[in-house]
Amino acid sequence: DIQMTQSPSSLSASVGDRVTITCRASQGIGNDVAWYQQKPGEAPRRLMYGTYKLQRGVPSRFSGSGSGTEFTLIINSLQPEDFATYYCLRHNRYPFTFGPGTKVDIK
């Protein structure tokens, strides 16, 4: 199976910071990556799909890029409600695979 890694595994940031999270696949997966945000005790929320397509209702400070084996989620001007754990999901073929997650907390 294709494995997904994420970096960093955690980071501390301040409100207003630009945050970059990277997801790498063990082999090429085209543009088939989605990103999810999860807060403690809540279900995940889809932010992006198809690498760069923004989910309806998600603020435009979130953006995605990449292709092949390296993908990036960028949060411009981090807001208090953005402190959460972020997961990438590979969806090029079954079985799908989530990355291990990146926890973003307050510096």
Place this chain on the structure above:
Amino acid sequence: QVQLVESGGGVVQPGRSLRLSCAASGFNFSYNAIHWVRQAPGKGLEWLTLISYDGTSKYYADSVKGRFTMSRDNSKSTAYLQMNTLRPEDTAVYFCARDTSATPDYWGRGTLVTVSS
């Protein structure tokens, strides 16, 4: 609005079975595939299975293949996850989610399954 509600979780002994349900509302259930994803306590997300909109195609993670079976009843807007031969490592919150654009979009709040003697 789109809503998915999981039920059927609980405490079960190793080796026993459990069936989870995912009741959907707020959209045309028969048009969408459904995913199940789980999350062990304090751990990350693990994709488990998908069933196509009409139930004819099913896909499973290696960790549950042969033990878990997904089904759906479009007349009841409900999907099911039959879990057999449960192991302690199956302890997790189980989420169902609607599929759009080939990925889970709306998720339920999850149901906790604890496998313990």
